[in-house]
Amino acid sequence: MRAKISLIFLSGSIFLLSQNNCAWAQNEDPSVLTRFGALKASSALNNANWYQLDQKARKALSDGDIAQAEQFWKEACALAESSNNVYPGVVNCLIGLSRLYHDKNNFGESDRVYELAMRNMEGLVGRSAPDYAKQLPDLAWLYLKHGKPDKAEYILKQAAKTNESAYGSKSNQYMESLKEYANFLNNQNRNNEASLLELQIKKIEEHISESKNNTQSDMQVDQSGQSDGN
Numbered sequence: 753m754r755a756k757i758s759l760i761f762l763s764g765s766i767f768l769l770s771q772n773n774c775a776w777a778q779n780e781d782p783s784v785l786t787r788f789g790a791l792k793a794s795s796a797l798n799n800a801n802w803y804q805l806d807q808k809a810r811k812a813l814s815d816g817d818i819a820q821a822e823q824f825w826k827e828a829c830a831l832a833e834s835s836n837n838v839y840p841g842v843v844n845c846l847i848g849l850s851r852l853y854h855d856k857n858n859f860g861e862s863d864r865v866y867e868l869a870m871r872n873m874e875g876l877v878g879r880s881a882p883d884y885a886k887q888l889p890d891l892a893w894l895y896l897k898h899g900k901p902d903k904a905e906y907i908l909k910q911a912a913k914t915n916e917s918a919y920g921s922k923s924n925q926y927m928e929s930l931k932e933y934a935n936f937l938n939n940q941n942r943n944n945e946a947s948l949l950e951l952q953i954k955k956i957e958e959h960i961s962e963s964k965n966n967t968q969s970d971m972q973v974d975q976s977g978q979s980d981g982n
Contacts, residue, residue: 788890789847789869791840802832802841806848813852825849838876839883843869847887850894859898866891882925885914889932901940908933927956 790810797803809824825845832841846869853862870887877883888911895904912929919925930953937946 788851789840789844791844800837800841802828802835802837802845805831806845809845809848809852813848813855818852818856821852822849825852838872843873843876843887846872847890851890854894854897859894862894863898863900866894879910880914880917882914882918885911885918885929889929892932892936896936896939901936904936905933908936922956922959924956924960927953927960930956 789806791797791803791806793807805824805828809821809828812818812821812824825848829842829845829849832838832845835841846865850862850866850869853859853865870884870891873884873887888907892904892908892911895901895907908929912926912933915923915925915929930949934946934949934953937943937949
């Protein structure tokens with residue numbers, strides 16, 4: 753049974769904004785609109801009240817209005833909870849709030865809220881599900897920035913293992929997990945280990961590229977055969 757969230761955890765003091773940037777996720781979008789629980793808009797999402805507030809919260813956070821963003825996310829969490837929308841509703845709103853608390857230098861609350869999101873996710877899909885693993889890289893980022901590299905490494909390995917089991921050792925999903933882990937290793941000056949992973953990543957990239965080229969060649973042959981038949 754999943755843990756019910758409580759709005760009590762959302763209370764807290766206002767802290768000064770941090771200028772910290774991601775140390776190893778080089779492609780992080782400073783506006784936090786592409787990660788940390790952000791979702792691509794769809795007609796179904798656009799009609800959800802919690803999602804509308806979530807979008808307002810992300811815009812406010814991007815604009816530097818932390819207090820307004822926090823209020824929007826509190827309301828979004830409450831709406832998602834009341835409609836029993838655990839994922840993406842509750843989970844994604846909590847993850848957004850976790851980033852907000854990081855930006856306020858409230859690292860303890862940042863970790864706690866993200867962990868609460870993951871407990872909700874685990875209760876819904878289990879730890880071995882790809883949807884669970886999808887949420888782990890940003891938590892690793894937070895752990896690293898909060899001085900917990902051992903925890904960061906553990907969950908990056910967990911994400912890679914889950915994606916390998918779900919999609920295979922030559923999949924794009926597994927490759928992306930390895931890239932995250934390699935970035936972490938480089939950040940920790942464990943360059944030899946990172947180099948080994950990068951070689952593995954290159955082999956997977958070559959396999960994916962070769963498979964794509966073979967698929968395109970097969971399609972061309974099929975189209976040619978159909979034309980000859982006509």
